[in-house]
Amino acid sequence: MSEGPVLVIGATGRTGRLILGRLLERRVPVRALVRDAAKGDEVLPPDVPRFLGDVRRGETLTEAMADVSSVIIATCSSAEHDNSAEAVDYRGTRNIMEQAVTADVGLVVFVSTIYASRPEHYQDVEPTSLGWKAKAEEVIRSSGVPYCIIRSGWLTDGGGGEPLAVSQGDTAEGRISRADLADVCTQLLCLPAARGKTLEVVAAPAGQAPSLASAVVALATDADAGSKPAPAASANELRMARAHASPSPRRVAICGGGVAAVEALLALRALLEVGVEVHLVAPNRQFIYQPLAVAAPFDLAQTHLSDLAGIAGEQRAELHVDSLARVDAEHRRIALAGGNTLPYDALLVAVGARRHDWLQGALHFGGAAEVAAFRALLERLESGADQRLSFVNPAGNSWALPLYELALLTASRLADRGVIGVELSLVTPEAEPLAVFGPAAGRMLRNLLAARGIALKAGARVEKIQSGKLHLHTGATLEVDQVVTLAQLEGPAVPGLPCDAAGFIAVDEQSRVTGLDDVYAVGDATTGPIKQGGIATQQADAAAEAIAARMGAPVTPSPIRPTLRGMLLTGIAPTYLRTQIADTGDSFETAANPLWWPPSKIAGRYLAPYLAGHSPLTCGQTLQDRPPCTQDRATLRESHDEARELALTFVEHDAAGGHFKSALQWLEVLEQIEGVLPPGYLHKRADWQARARE
Numbered sequence: 001m002s003e004g005p006v007l008v009i010g011a012t013g014r015t016g017r018l019i020l021g022r023l024l025e026r027r028v029p030v031r032a033l034v035r036d037a038a039k040g041d042e043v044l045p046p047d048v049p050r051f052l053g054d055v056r057r058g059e060t061l062t063e064a065m066a067d068v069s070s071v072i073i074a075t076c077s078s079a080e081h082d083n084s085a086e087a088v089d090y091r092g093t094r095n096i097m098e099q100a101v102t103a104d105v106g107l108v109v110f111v112s113t114i115y116a117s118r119p120e121h122y123q124d125v126e127p128t129s130l131g132w133k134a135k136a137e138e139v140i141r142s143s144g145v146p147y148c149i150i151r152s153g154w155l156t157d158g159g160g161g162e163p164l165a166v167s168q169g170d171t172a173e174g175r176i177s178r179a180d181l182a183d184v185c186t187q188l189l190c191l192p193a194a195r196g197k198t199l200e201v202v203a204a205p206a207g208q209a210p211s212l213a214s215a216v217v218a219l220a221t222d223a224d225a226g227s228k229p230a231p232a233a234s235a236n237e238l239r240m241a242r243a244h245a246s247p248s249p250r251r252v253a254i255c256g257g258g259v260a261a262v263e264a265l266l267a268l269r270a271l272l273e274v275g276v277e278v279h280l281v282a283p284n285r286q287f288i289y290q291p292l293a294v295a296a297p298f299d300l301a302q303t304h305l306s307d308l309a310g311i312a313g314e315q316r317a318e319l320h321v322d323s324l325a326r327v328d329a330e331h332r333r334i335a336l337a338g339g340n341t342l343p344y345d346a347l348l349v350a351v352g353a354r355r356h357d358w359l360q361g362a363l364h365f366g367g368a369a370e371v372a373a374f375r376a377l378l379e380r381l382e383s384g385a386d387q388r389l390s391f392v393n394p395a396g397n398s399w400a401l402p403l404y405e406l407a408l409l410t411a412s413r414l415a416d417r418g419v420i421g422v423e424l425s426l427v428t429p430e431a432e433p434l435a436v437f438g439p440a441a442g443r444m445l446r447n448l449l450a451a452r453g454i455a456l457k458a459g460a461r462v463e464k465i466q467s468g469k470l471h472l473h474t475g476a477t478l479e480v481d482q483v484v485t486l487a488q489l490e491g492p493a494v495p496g497l498p499c500d501a502a503g504f505i506a507v508d509e510q511s512r513v514t515g516l517d518d519v520y521a522v523g524d525a526t527t528g529p530i531k532q533g534g535i536a537t538q539q540a541d542a543a544a545e546a547i548a549a550r551m552g553a554p555v556t557p558s559p560i561r562p563t564l565r566g567m568l569l570t571g572i573a574p575t576y577l578r579t580q581i582a583d584t585g586d587s588f589e590t591a592a593n594p595l596w597w598p599p600s601k602i603a604g605r606y607l608a609p610y611l612a613g614h615s616p617l618t619c620g621q622t623l624q625d626r627p628p629c630t631q632d633r634a635t636l637r638e639s640h641d642e643a644r645e646l647a648l649t650f651v652e653h654d655a656a657g658g659h660f661k662s663a664l665q666w667l668e669v670l671e672q673i674e675g676v677l678p679p680g681y682l683h684k685r686a687d688w689q690a691r692a693r694e
């Protein structure tokens with residue numbers, strides 16, 4: 001152990017006090033971090049140097065952390081809201097580790113708990129406290145600071161001196177006295193073999209455990225023990241690199257303010273909490289979630305908008321409201337349209353594709369901006385001014401699902417309103433509808449289109465609209481009054497980045513830009529064959545993993561195994577589609593139950609749970625796949641309808657009783673089950689939101 005003092009955080013707590021006592025007995029120089037000066041005076045020996053600070057505010061830790069050799073974290077959360085496990089164990093640890101990186105602390109010993117990695121197996125006192133300990137452990141492992149994590153058994157106030165059992169894998173059961181835990185902490189501080197290890201310690205029947213030191217020597221480091229753990233060497237390399245290169249954290253620049261950029265930001269922060277500075281460059285102040293725009297003309301949904309500055313702030317990224325103008329890979333910097341330059345250690349480009357309106361005379365539906373135009377088109381059909389509407393899938397389009405949704409929702413709407421005599425058709429170059437989701441999905445869609453009276457022309461390419469007719473590549477024509485299509489996509493052709501003839505950025509299967517170091521590109525901007533939100537998030541995750549690993553995080557970047565997930569709004573219950581894309585052959589699933597959770601339209605590992613926020617249906621912090629239900633469609637439909645009815649009953653009951661917050665929560669549940677709101681509830685929701693605020 002080097003010369004500086006040992007800082008004990010949580011020093012006035014019952015365990016912290018004992019740790020301080022043991023250190024003093026061993027004549028180790030100490031410091032105590034105390035939140036409450038009076039309590040420090042009351043419970044600590046007078047000769048212990050005290051520093052006032054609060055882990056919930058990182059800046060208050062700087063002075064205490066200066067020149068310390070090691071830090072022992074023995075903080076304890078409580079049920080009070082602002083002292084919660086999230087605030088103290090997780091965010092507090094993150095603040096500590098940020099300061100520890102800057103202060104170049106030699107060792108951090110963290111007191112965690114058994115069951116940290118399996119909170120679901122324990123009747124937790126505070127619903128998520130164990131999980132927050134696990135998140136704090138991850139922060140420490142990925143910090144690059146040498147560490148030892150002690151998962152203690154359930155704490156007692158016994159006198160100590162019991163034999164201890166030391167193990168790994170978080171399978172231990174049992175108790176340990178605070179006195180013994182304090183001993184363990186002080187011993188491990190001086191035991192080099194404990195570095196980079198996570199271990200459980202509980203009291204054990206006599207004779208079970210050899211000496212603590214020999215038990216710890218026999219344990220595996222986290223780097224050797226599992227798939228995610230920290231390579232101690234790379235953590236040390238990172239520290240050395242920091243010491244020799246620059247004292248400031250590494251800098252990641254993410255360009256883009258859409259699906260892929262936000263997923264990358266969330267993934268990066270999940271993998272690398274500290275020691276990295278993230279800059280987000282985007283011209284838009286709002287994150288626009290386009291998929292629900294298809295339901296907006298029917299008043300079944302609103303296009304979701306989120307404040308980008310808010311997302312950036314939460315993820316501790318600096319937002320530059322600007323645009324990427326050029327990449328100077330040689331000097332590792334980017335030029336922004338506003339005139340500034342931004343240096344980077346790693347660059348992630350997620351600037352999306354450019355839209356090209358290819359079919360003159362058609363409405364090119366691209367999302368929120370076209371909702372009003374589509375509404376006007378519906379009105380013309382309903383009034384009888386127009387009678388023939390064709391939906392046209394452009395050649396080369398890899399993501400046609402929104403077009404099928406618009407067609408199905410239009411048919412439902414006309415049927416609901418009793419409009420008769422309108423001819424709907426859908427023209428697609430695909431051999432089968434939504435061919436990318438396989439033959440079963442194709443059959444299902446064929447039947448669905450037929451049942452809704454939508455004439456399907458598969459294998460047909462539209463060339464132009466002339467004199468009220470669609471001209472197909474076969475020479476055939478189709479009479480139309482209105483045509484709706486999707487835009488074709490063109491690449492962004494970013495100066496300084498290699499791109500193909502259409503301007504898409506050339507990347508390898510890890511999302512690395514061909515031929516450039518530490519430059520990644522993801523999403524619709526790239527040469528990837530499928531331009532779709534879910535695929536964009538998978539590319540973003542792969543790039544974030546590669547960047548985090550380069551910066552010392554304990555993660556092994558995994559190759560992208562693209563999985564296409566589509567939630568098709570049909571006008572009744574949604575249908576879920578999944579294709580696993582593999583060299584050995586694709587596999588397809590079609591189901592009436594959600595095939596992933598939360599059941600979002602853009603199935604991003606981090607984005608979907610993040611956007612679902614505090615919805616009661618959100619469990620876990622990453623998207624989880626689910627198997628298709630084996631029940632037949634009719635039974636599933638029945639259960640779905642029952643769930644829907646039940647949720648609707650609660651919505652109405654709570655709203656009638658003036659409990660608008662609760663009604664809104666039930667409505668949120670309903671929206672997740674259905675994908676959209678029931679007809680008429682968009683306005684009700686706005687009204688209840690206003691009344692809930694009163």
Ligand SMILES: Cc1cc2nc3c(=O)[nH]c(=O)nc-3n(C[C@H](O)[C@H](O)[C@H](O)COP(=O)(O)OP(=O)(O)OC[C@H]3O[C@@H](n4cnc5c(N)ncnc54)[C@H](O)[C@@H]3O)c2cc1C
Nearest residue numbers: 256257258259260291323324351352366523524532533534
């Ligand atoms: C109507 C509709 C429905 C859809 N439905 C689904 C669906 O159900 N499921 C699904 O998975 N996908 C769906 N998609 C596709 C999905 O929206 C896109 O594939 C996804 O948004 C692509 O993500 P991206 O981040 O690459 O690009 P975008 O989301 O387009 O984001 C690009 C971002 O880059 C910013 N930008 C542009 N130029 C620059 C610059 N020079 N510098 C910095 N920033 C820049 C833009 O302002 C924007 O914020 C749908 C798309 C549409 C239009």
